[in-house]
Amino acid sequence: xxxxxxxxxIEISVVIPTYQRSRILSxxxxxxxxxxxxxxxxxxxxxxxxxxxxILNDVREMKTRCSLLVLNQAHGGQAAARNTGWQKAMGxxxxxxxxxxxxxxxxxxxxxxxxxxxxxxxxxxxxxxAADAKNLASEVISxxxxxxxxxxxxxxxxxxxxxACVRPNSSVARNILVRLGGFDERFYRGREDTDLGxxxxxxxxxxxxxPAAGVRQIHAxxxxxxVRDAEDFGRxxxxxxxxxxxxxxxxxxxxxxxxxxxxxxxxxxxxMPVSPDPVLRWAYYLFQRxxxxxxxxxxxxxxxxxxxxxxxxxxxxxxxxxxxxxLRILKTRNVGPK
Numbered sequence: 001x002x003x004x005x006x007x008x009x010i011e012i013s014v015v016i017p018t019y020q021r022s023r024i025l026s027x028x029x030x031x032x033x034x035x036x037x038x039x040x041x042x043x044x045x046x047x048x049x050x051x052x053x054x055i056l057n058d059v060r061e062m063k064t065r066c067s068l069l070v071l072n073q074a075h076g077g078q079a080a081a082r083n084t085g086w087q088k089a090m091g092x093x094x095x096x097x098x099x100x101x102x103x104x105x106x107x108x109x110x111x112x113x114x115x116x117x118x119x120x121x122x123x124x125x126x127x128x129x130a131a132d133a134k135n136l137a138s139e140v141i142s143x144x145x146x147x148x149x150x151x152x153x154x155x156x157x158x159x160x161x162x163x164a165c166v167r168p169n170s171s172v173a174r175n176i177l178v179r180l181g182g183f184d185e186r187f188y189r190g191r192e193d194t195d196l197g198x199x200x201x202x203x204x205x206x207x208x209x210x211p212a213a214g215v216r217q218i219h220a221x222x223x224x225x226x227v228r229d230a231e232d233f234g235r236x237x238x239x240x241x242x243x244x245x246x247x248x249x250x251x252x253x254x255x256x257x258x259x260x261x262x263x264x265x266x267x268x269x270x271x272m273p274v275s276p277d278p279v280l281r282w283a284y285y286l287f288q289r290x291x292x293x294x295x296x297x298x299x300x301x302x303x304x305x306x307x308x309x310x311x312x313x314x315x316x317x318x319x320x321x322x323x324x325x326x327l328r329i330l331k332t333r334n335v336g337p338k
Contacts (some may be wrong), residue, residue, distance in 0.1 A: 125214030
């Protein structure tokens, strides 16, 4: 009887992929369990993408008034985890979150109100706490997020391709996911959100920014995790460009077009037969350890950004076969969706 009631009354399904981060997930869940949205009308679906690290036990101990489902699957990446989640969803609308996001009490209300008219992809900002003075990785993340969301405002129309992405804190009607096939699981780590966003945009789905529907991110990643992520993004950016002939990441074009000493140095580092990252990593940790005065911290931040950039480009070069292969992909791009 309970399942039947849920099927008829649930309006929005919250899908959260997670991988061995039960402590952080429990903080996020607490903010979802206190939503001002009617509890019988939403469900939370957690997809544990790999060996469980206590998530199931933690969830069983939580007192919930909404429907809460925990699924476990073999480690397959975020795209696979999100697909598993939305395919089990009973709500008309699916909201994708990450396991490190803290939600305001009216988050679900904001998203559901956005879906009262024409079909759309609604997304809210990911806000950040004050950067941890001991963790420069958190500051790099904050700089990136703040730069993007600060440029979004009602007076600026959303644009291709930078806004065509299904980021965390995005919601879309479930029937649209069914029609487009959800996330492409070939993007094992990274760019599955951009791929689906590009397909939604091309299908004529309107994108709608919800400035008041913000979430706050718990900074948990280390510098080494950011560098590993950059390798995944570099590889998958080439896969994405091959799949979408009318798209290429602006990051590649900027390295190719700008004529400067800085660009020349980066190109040398990208083309080196051996990765320069061990040397850059040593320099980063030296400046990061002694990040006072402020100039030391600034240098450490620049070094971490450089490590990400070089790792990104070198991974793209490997995927394309050579740096000339990357450039050939850029030269065959069109501008904008057909």
